[in-house]
Amino acid sequence: MSPTGWISLTTDYGLADGFVAACHGVIARIAPAVRVIDVTHLVPPADVRRGAVVLAQTVPHLPVAVHVAVVDPGVGTSRRGIALATPGGMLVGPDNGLLVDAAGALGGITAVVELTNPAWCGPAVSATFHGRDVFAPVAARLATGAPLAEAGPPVPPADLVRLPDPVLRPVEGGFAAEVLTVDHFGNVQLAAPAERLAGLSGTVRVAGRDAAHGRTFGDAPAGGLVVYADSAGLVAVAVNGGRAVDLLAAGPGQVLTVTASD
Template sequence: MEQLQILDAKASVLTLLSDFGDRDVYVGVMKGVIAQINPKLTLVDLTHQIPPQNIAAARFCLMNAYAYFPVGTVHLAVVDPGVGSRRRAIAVEFAQGFLVGPDNGIFSGVLSQNPAIAAIELTNFNYWRTPQPSNTFHGRDIFAPVGANLASGVPIQELGQEIDSATLVQLNIGECKETSIGVMGCIQYIDHFGNLVSNIPGSYVQGKTWCVQVRGLTIPGCATYSDVQVGEAIALVGSHGWVEIAINSGNAHSRLQINLQDSLEVISKVNAT
């Protein structure tokens, strides 16, 4: 088909994020489809170890990765429990580049920091692998070829019908709320090490003495993991910029039995100068 012809195009960056894992061929097949369109593209695997169907985890990972890529990068994200249903397939342009994937809230973290410039429903099947895509693998049949074409210079407006960005699905992970002694938040992500990442920005505790209260525990706020003894709980600001709870050389998730969406409170006071 025409959209699978190799394009004489720039060697742009295309990132891939999914819950496909590395046991099956799904990721490799998507890369094959992309290479059929433009083998010059630079492909970067953000991760394919998102827990199955965990849109919130995908949202967090993409939100904390996009800023490290060149302007114009296309980010292809496929965590899609609604594949084959009436959920929309979309491409979004924002200041740093483009997003391609399902309209299920996976992009709401990025777009909370960078509003959409344009949003397109992917209705032009000339840029799909086939006009009759599988009901279970839109990553192969729609998102991979669209992402490859977009990264190769096809204008986003050619990919389908423009839609109002205000109608894009938002994933509600809870909001921070100030209290009389600090700020309330929740756990928005649990990483590979079992660190419990909250939705409270690290800027809130800068220049303050602080601690976290969660499930009857009071956990001191420190600068590095080594500020407490091995096996002890600690709260700190992670490299992603959010307040997190960790265990020095341990797994906070399994040890503390704190889960996604569980609430916590940061209590702080301004340091004397």
């Protein structure tokens, strides 16, 4: 792969410690000209699904880059470290399902390697900080144009760990869908493409509550629920001036129904 000049970082490291800075520092020491975009470091700890969703919905809007993602409750165990090539960039991180959807968003997996070359890692690899000692140095080398094949042996894409498909099923008058994520504003994103709203108009029911079927938040009265197609092309639920997650008491993994109003 030709040099990209860009790396993105998505982690659950938080901002209270020096973990993110250490990853930046490793990258800067190996590839000082490479620029780094911090996607987020506030993925809930060990929430691989949330990290995968954020990554997949963000990478199509970034420059061609090496995307490092670390939400890694299995760090130091037998889980593999991997790097994926796609038509739209590369992905580096643990083989726990975190990277696969993002690879799909970048055009699909064209190659996978397991990160086993010690020359590509830090001088000492901590059992609990592969972000600093494995994934950051690998990404820095890839971003400067080093061949993917030198990072380690190939892995069949079919052997990668994948997250279970989220719930999405038809119900009478509408559909039931799993909550994928809840954003900073309390908006609830469902695992349903926006096309599922076709045929539902005016007032609908969400988890038994009346909601407007609108285009944006202001299509509901103040304090009212609105169901809409969000910026990722998925069905989402918001409260105009409030937080849908609180009103619905619904978090990731729960299943909500969206149906036509009686």
